Amino acid sequence: MEYITTNEILEAIHGELVLQGEETKHNNVCIDTRIIKERDIFIAIKGENFNANDYAAEASKKGASICIIDEMKFEKTEFNKKTTVIKVADTKKALLMLAKFYINKLNIKVIGITGSTGKTSTKDLIAAVLSAKFKVFKTLGNFNNEIGLPMMIFKLDKSYDVAVLEMGMSHFNEIHNLCEVANPDIAIITNIGMSHIENLKTRENILKAKMEITDFFSGDGVLIVNSDNDLLQDITSKYELVKTGIDSLADYTACNLKVLENKITFNIMDNGNLIETGMEVNIPGRHNILNSMLAVACGRVMDMSYKEIALGFKKLEVTSMRLNITKGKKFTIINDCYNASPDSMIAAIDVLCDTHGKAKIAVFGTMKELGDSAYDGHKQVGEYAKSKRIDLLITIGEFNDAYKEGFNDIDKCRSFETYNEAVSFLEKSLKKDDVVLVKASRYMKFEGVVKELENINDKEVIKK
Known part of the structure; x- marks a missing residue:
């Protein structure tokens, strides 16, 4: 992080100086006292279930060079004398205003x-x-x-x-x-x-x-x-x-x-x-x-x-959980469980079909934020999976019926309420050289399903 002065920060965020500490070169901006380091700028953000203003004095004691707050919940004497304390109307807005000032400086x-x-x-x-x-x-x-x-x-x-x-x-x-x-x-x-x-x-x-x-x-x-x-x-x-x-x-x-x-x-x-x-x-x-x-x-x-x-x-470095393909000793896993929408589901099905292997299996969960289009969106993905001749569709979540209606093949579509039920079924069903795609919206945390599938592959290797 490039050096910015206390006066520049005050002007950028329209802040009020509560306590004057030492002027120093700052390491970073931090919003979490659990990871704060000495000479960091701490910005106390309010969330739905927490108020970081409660931890401003703790940030100071851990070495924060500046604490930016929108509520004064401590006595001034509780702050480290080296820490500058600045009060603003809204720390979320202050975070944006300071970032705007900083990037313009670069x-x-x-x-x-x-x-x-x-x-x-x-x-x-x-x-x-x-x-x-x-x-x-x-x-x-x-x-x-x-x-x-x-x-x-x-x-x-x-x-x-x-x-x-x-x-x-x-x-x-x-x-x-x-x-x-x-x-x-x-x-x-x-x-x-x-x-x-x-x-x-x-x-x-x-x-x-x-x-x-x-x-x-x-x-x-x-x-x-x-x-x-x-x-x-x-x-x-x-x-x-x-x-x-x-x-x-x-x-x-x-x-x-x-x-x-x-x-x-x-x-x-x-x-x-x-x-x-x-x-x-x-x-x-x-x-x-x-x-x-x-x-x-x-x-x-x-x-x-x-x-x-x-x-x-040739220098490409991809972000994890997005079409990451892992070939195990028994079967291949396509981990695309970071997020999901009808368009990205369809794209992932295409990748599943392009991946070498025997049976092609899709494990799908709920796609969020589709509103009134949710049922039709899940049904559309089921229809596309059927059109691509997916060998087995496994679904988990509230739109199992929509997937099932779209796929329209009772013998090749299995629905489950929990991850454990689905993984238990897969452990019995997956065969050598099969390919399994795992995908759902982020909140379903399907990386847990991927982890269990990876464990199945490890167990199989040990048995051999």
Whole structure:
């Protein structure tokens, strides 16, 4: 973290100085006293079930250089004399305001990524491509909301050329607020699907919310979109607009596609001209060609050559629990249990079908935030699994009946109420060289199912 003075912080967050401590170089910004380190700036955030103002004096005693609070719940004498205490009207707003001040101080190129699905994969791909030419920072995991994004910004320093920041939302104005902080120079929209339709009611409203990513563009801002998506195909923008795709008319189009078990290869048509440099990316799935094309376009906007882009793809480091394929001694596990929507379920089914093995088995749970479309969304996924001739569909959760209706094969669809029941059934049913896909929305914590399946593989190895 670059040095910022107490006066700069006071001005940035419109704070009131309660206690003057020592002026020092700060290590980091922290919102959790359990992991706070000496010379950290502590910001006391209120959550639904806690109030971090209760722990401000503890943060001071652990060595915090500055405590930013919106409630004074201690006597001044309880604070370390080295700690500066600043009071604000709202610490959540102060976190955003300080992050905005800090990133503006760095003079760094910012790329913002949003979309209904594929944000994290596209973030990883863009960061890999750009790393062939620039020093790149990318959002860790999916720290992409009004708490997570500023915490990522504070990890930046002047050594970075580019920050690739993921931006999530579930309501109007959330992307707007994130972009007021990060002020992206380049914005990426992966697609417009069904995620968060429970809150926003229509896909057109979801598009409107995602388009907030351009709200703070300057005159040279660039918007890059996947024009294979029906709602992005015909959008217009007063800023520079770059379209990518496979099947649509676009500025950059993928052709000569090969979707293999553990990688994708493709060529590029640049405004109708075939580019000789071929692209090879070590992740599965046709949908990841679309995500990769967004990275290609981003590289070109950043004046990278196609050879540099191809080299960048070889540096890819993917975020965990997203189509991670593990081949065990007995069977293969596809771990894609970080999140789920109808579009991402369909993409994962395609990867399951492309993975070498005997029986193809899907273990699916609930997809959240679909609102009135929830039953039909789960039914649609069941129908798609049936159309791809999945050998066995196992479902867990409140929409078992919707999956079953869509799959429409009572002999090849089994429903369970608990993980343990499903895993017990799988332990008896899985055979050598089978492939099992595990996927659900994050709140179902299906990584527990993956862990149990991995244990089954280990037990089988020991028996042999």
